[in-house]
Amino acid sequence: MTQKLILVLNCGSSSLKGAVLDNDSGDVLLSCLAEKLGLPDAYITFKANGEKHKVELTANPDHTGAVGAMLEELKARGLESQIAAIGHRVVSGGEVYSESILITEEVIAGIEKCIPLAPLHNPANLLGIRAAQDIFKGLPNVAVFDTAFHQSIPEHAYTYAVPREYYRKFGLRRYGFHGTSYRFVADEAARFLGKDKNSLRMVIAHLGNGASISAVANGVCQDTSMGLTPLEGLVMGTRSGDVDPSIFSFLAENANMSIAQVTDMLNKKSGLLGISELSSDCRTIEEEAAKGHEGAKLALEVFVYRLAKYIGSMAVAAGGLDTLVFTGGIGENSDLIRSKVIGYLGFLGLTEDAAANTAARFGNAGVITTADSRAQALVIPTNEELMIAHDTARLSGL
The missing domain is CATH 3.30.420.40 (ATPase, nucleotide binding domain)
Structure with a gap:
């Protein structure tokens, strides 16, 4: 030691x-x-x-x-x-x-x-x-x-289609989060595969109570799902992810809700919790869906469908897809969600290896697609704390 x-x-x-x-x-x-x-x-x-x-x-x-x-x-x-x-x-x-x-x-x-x-x-x-x-x-x-890894995103990817004066005055743009995790996982995925990170077109899904997805190509981030705040993008434990911005005026007029109340609802009462009316915990959602709970089944399907759609869009940002990586608490442990997602992605050349997918849980890294898949999917456990420790040691001259 x-x-x-x-x-x-x-x-x-x-x-x-x-x-x-x-x-x-x-x-x-x-x-x-x-x-x-x-x-x-x-x-x-x-x-x-x-x-x-x-x-x-x-x-x-x-x-x-x-x-x-x-x-x-x-x-x-x-x-x-x-x-x-x-x-x-x-x-x-x-x-x-x-x-x-x-x-x-x-x-x-x-x-x-x-x-x-x-x-x-x-x-x-x-x-x-x-x-x-x-x-x-x-x-x-x-x-x-958290935002540093995403600073390589090109202007056309981080710009919102709103008047540019708001960017100039207030920095209104997409920033992304979970960057420390993405940096660690991108390096680990390349090492695990024995390939040069700069030659891999990767889509990485960081799935936990907070969930996001990023495209990595030429060794750097090209796009990510979270935006100005962590609310944008995928369905999460209690966050809605993408919604029509007019939901604010709609609820103000029809439910007499303030901006603060709608924002709180979208951040803390939506996502898996809001759809299922049961729980924000993916494990509970999976268990209850298996028992036939309609809200849990719908929450699971919305979560998976939104994720699969985003993977397709991030393949565009990466210029193609060589490797799909699952990480985070859900990404590392839910073989059910991984299976459902890969089921949507046959058109990208992914075919699930069911036995390998079941085995890749509880800290076990592994490729979870068949040998004849045109692209690979794999599970890589993240370790943000170790990434922070490495940066700290390097910058402190240790």
Whole structure:
């Protein structure tokens, strides 16, 4: 084990996820999840070696308190002195940042300028950065942006068909998210296949409670499904994905809903949850669909159909299709959804290998199409934390 460990932090508005990684081996020595931050009953749960324990944060129930509790846990385990740098997931770098960067006051100012593009996420990310700087004094901090990988998207792909003045004044355009995952998976898929990433035309589907899809060709992103916010694109756990923008005026007139209420509904009450009227969890949806639940069956079919349509469109962006990659919690574990999606894609040269598809679950990578398929589909587990750790180590000179 290296003596230089990387602490990776991912801060939400009321939560904090953390992990201590050995950058060389990729091993996670300690992980944590702080919840209810900002409330009197905030707490943090630590996990190591398969065991968990919970620490109340009543004395300091905020992000600084959570990071401080992490420091105490590291001290108790004799790991404090081995932390060499801290990597932070930052949701939006807008057009300012196209790659990860060592954090300075100038970078913090740049992240603050991007707050209008991610008003719920960037302020929380900044709280984590400030807390880490305060608690782990003197250690280098690195920002790794969800949007950075997508900055290679050409202008015709990121431009909305609205008056250009809104782009010039407010940066209104498509940005995309899940970029750290896509970067890791694109590299891993090429390595797994023993091919040069720059020669592969890939479509990568990152499927979880939040879901998106990207086209990668010539080694870089050519297009992606999420847009100005993570709401655009695929059907997700609670997000609607693509809808007619006139839904806002329609619901305002017919349901007396405000813009804020419609936005909240599209983000938190739609997707699999909204269609099924049952759950946002894909596992529950699959189980209940198998039992004949009509809402669950419809939610599953809408999810799969929208995904298959997007794969076809991303094949256009990639200039063809050599490799379709499934990743994320659903993409890695749902052989049913993968099977249904591939069933739509015979015209792209994909034929499912049912046995291989069933075997490629629970962290197992693998090709899930037959040997005579013109294009390949495969499952590659993502590891955003390891990607953040690698960037942090490199930029910190470790």
